[in-house]
Amino acid sequence: MARINLLDTRTTSFGDLIGNGKIYRVPPFQRDYSWTEENWEDLWQDILVLHTTNPSAGHYMGAIVLQSSRASDKEFTIIDGQQRLATLSIMAIAVIEKIQKLVDRDEQKAANQERQKILNRTYLSDKDPRSLRYSSKIILNENNNDFYQSNLINLRSPFNIRSLSKSNQLLWQAFQYFSDSLEELEDVVQGGEKLAEFLTDTIAQRLLFIQINVEDELNAYTVFETLNARGIELSSTDLLKNYLFSLFQGPDDLQEAQRQWRRITNTVQMERFPEFLRYYLSLRHTRVRRERLFKIVRDSVQNGQQAFELLDQLENYSSLFIALGNSNDEFWRDLPANRPYVRELELFRVKQAYPTLFTAYERFSPEDFTRLLKLVGVLCFRYTIVSSLNPNDLETLYNKVAIAITTGEITNPRQVFEQLRSVYVSDEKFSQDFSLLSLSTRGQKKKLVRYILSKLEADARLEVNEDGFSIEHILPESPSPEWRQHFTDSQLEEMVYRIGNLTPLEPHLNREIGNGRYAIKRDVYQQSGYELTKNIVAEEWTPHTLTTRQRDLARRATHIWRSDFAPHKFLPD
Template sequence: MARINLLDTRTSNFGELIGNGKTYQVPIFQRDYSWGPENWEDLWQDIVSLYEGKSTSHYMGAIVLQNHSTTDKHFTVIDGQQRLATLSILGIAVIQKIKQLVAQGIDIDDNEKRQKILRRTYLSDEDPRSLKASSKLVLNENNNDFYQSYLINFKSPKNIRSLKKSDQLLWKTFQYFSEELDKLTDIATDGFKLAEFLTDTVARKLLFIQINVDDEINAYTVFETLNARGIELSTTDLLKNYLFSLFETSTDLEAAQRQWRRIVNTVPMPKFPDFLRYYLSLSNIRVRSGQLFKIVRKDVMDAEQAFRLLDELEAYSSLFIALGDANDDFWRDLPEAQPFIREINLFRVKQAYPTLFATYEHFESDNFIKTLELISVLSFRHSIVSGWNPNELEKLYNEVAMKVATARIKTPRQVFEVLKKVYVPDEKFQQDFALLTIPTKGQKKLVRYILQKLEEDAAQRSDEMDSFSIEHILPESPNEKWYQDFSDDQIDEWVYRLGNLTLLEARLNRQIGNEHYHDKLKVYQESVYALTQDIATPDWDTEAIAKRQRRLAKRATHIWRSSFAS
């Protein structure tokens, strides 16, 4: 490995980073802004704790900078652009509040001075020669135009939905901090306190480990070394910078950068490590997240291999995204796949992605559909009903993917032969289904799916039934009459048993509310749903629920059965 020459490592607060005429450039190929609500909220809570005196400082982690001048004024941001951009936007939100005070006629002269000083300190300096403003932070090519044209200039975009997703996130970051500042009522209408909040809390108490590196060190080597020392850097950044380091000509590098942008514009950055893991599983068994970069580095060692990898990632990127969305345009020419894609997403079956990558690439369309159906049925039996650990499927799905990719598996039946060891047999599935409990409060979509499939089978139709309500025969909040048949413990145990659930029109559901079973029964006969009309037992108790669920279990056994099973 090349020797790493760290120019210096120091602790710096945000004010020291952004002050004294320093400027920061995010590389044009660096990832787009991707922080979301969870990141903003975590940061804001830390800042509020500092403001309220609950803590004296907060470390923001390492920021890695490459210096481009002898004056230590101009830097490329190797790692830390998300945090710098977010804090810059917080500064914009504070300054905007002070500008609003001026517009409202509050302490006009002092607030005018404050907002000008704060803007010059945290956002942009004026060149003493040209008198033109120079932004302290320049984002990547996808985000910089919006940052400079709108945020820095305190302008609101006219049509939020027309913005690219990362620009929408930039704007939502600004809105979030603006709203949170309003909640700090002791400072929201006081320019002095707003300025103090930015300069004394945000700028002085947020600390970074600042690492400056020599110009000659390429980004890949820096990332690899820092990662080995325990500084958290993303696999995506490691991969990207390593691949770019393999290209010796500017023409090849620019072509690779364009291709990389196409890939990450398709696959969002938070999903990229999973995408890479599923792709690598086409040729490696049980790929772990921590192994991704090592595997790529071992297999890709020159520009030709790097281009080949980029080509294949780009080819699979659209399929990866489409597997997570049944309504994606990708399925326009293969609509038969959509119901199974919905089911696989409902069951959260990510382990099957390598198999789906391989079978989509190597099978005819009808055999790919059959594979989708097999995986859906197997997943429902294995993970949803019988509750087996889905992680044990990963090795088998990787095995299938590798065998499909090398033509050792050519048909869906051969896929089943590998997977049948985790295919739950009918007898076991029926027993488990007869005891299935699913809380509707957290898994309503899954309950609706199961009831709809049961109803379609009972009524021998496959109509869209989006309008039905889930009826708890024994209600979630039963009235006093129900306690004649159920104790508190029995209510907790049986209310979410599948045998206690049925489909009902919304108007009828509102009509019967939490009434007793005898009052509900006549309304059930008015329903158009076959499963509901079939409820006719004289009383509703634990035995009635169990008996109905055993009948549903028999029906479920042939609904969710693979045609390849004996």
């Protein structure tokens, strides 16, 4: 892996960051200010601990990622850390406001006015020696900067807070929170000297960051994926968005791109966007890993037209991406035949096939896409659910198939099957593995057990409602002593969740028999409307009868979960 070219990595304080005429810019399209009272409270409590304990103690604020400007060694773009830096600057504004109130009350007026000027120049805005104009040390994004500069830095209350955007309301509420919190520190607000000491010694010098300076967006993205820090404020998705938006020249194109981006992220959700993007890029690229997403996009998208083409494609696939994880999605309203197969993808948690399904939906006929969905479900059930083989091998193969469909080398589901034949578990192995299949009937696996029993039952009669029956454990989960006549302790533990020990049963019959003896259960089973259950007629329920039943179910399962393109093989008893 290529070494990340870091310009500087060091421990630094808020005071060191903000001093010496440095200017920090939030990229125009980076997300708005979003911290809430919970975040402010956590930070304030940490500061109070510093204020009341050992003066030499410090508090670690996490990593801050900065991109150095090529134009000036004192200008930086904030890649990650804007929420923390903006909040600390608001805290400085709150301290300066308290000193202003002392000035308004003529308390040490001249001294406090001088303190106010020094603190303002040190932490908020500095005067350029050439133009003699004040320039803000932190420049927020396009939605927050005007309010930050006009209202917060100038201590000007908004005329109507409800008319502000949500993020600007949060900026003002943050200021009010810290202003109110300072009032409760009686030892601090008693005078300008104490207030200045609190800001310069506690806040500025004892809140510590790991400062990481990077040369460009690609290094920043790599740092992000390497850090993967809990609570990271800027996501790799934001970084990608900022790059794409930087390619648009005119305001009209930019506004359209912003609208399109919002539609995409509203559909797939920000937290799932990297996953979605990875599947999309896998239509044309091999071995796409999360840490390579930004590099692939940067190398292939280098102007506004290409950026729009990418956004168009992402928007085109976004609804399908969500629908593949939800069989009840409106997307399938006109394609109801796909719902049961999408339901299987949900249940089996199939994700490796998404790139193949993306491109097949666009290029296959509706009938062939349905056949492909069925194939994917069957393959996964055999390979992953029953035979428990490594799913990582599937991802590589599906990636190759997706590229072949995209380039036109594969045009139908039969050709897909031929490409995936190596991971299609043979009838012999599948039957053998199913004969030993054991699944817990608790938690998430319970839905899978219901699915398997309903498919086995439907093979014997009409369609079955998965939620309409109770899962009956023939050998009970909490067996009475008489069950130990036929089962050892280890067999009781190992066999209770074997598929051969499970059967569908009407809820009222299930309650009637409880954990009773097998002879009582067997008579009740004959009252059931489920063929799987009525067929349980053995004289005794033993490890041998359980194993025999499961072997019979395995033969049935072999033809239920079979690809339409696989040759039929006769399995001997």
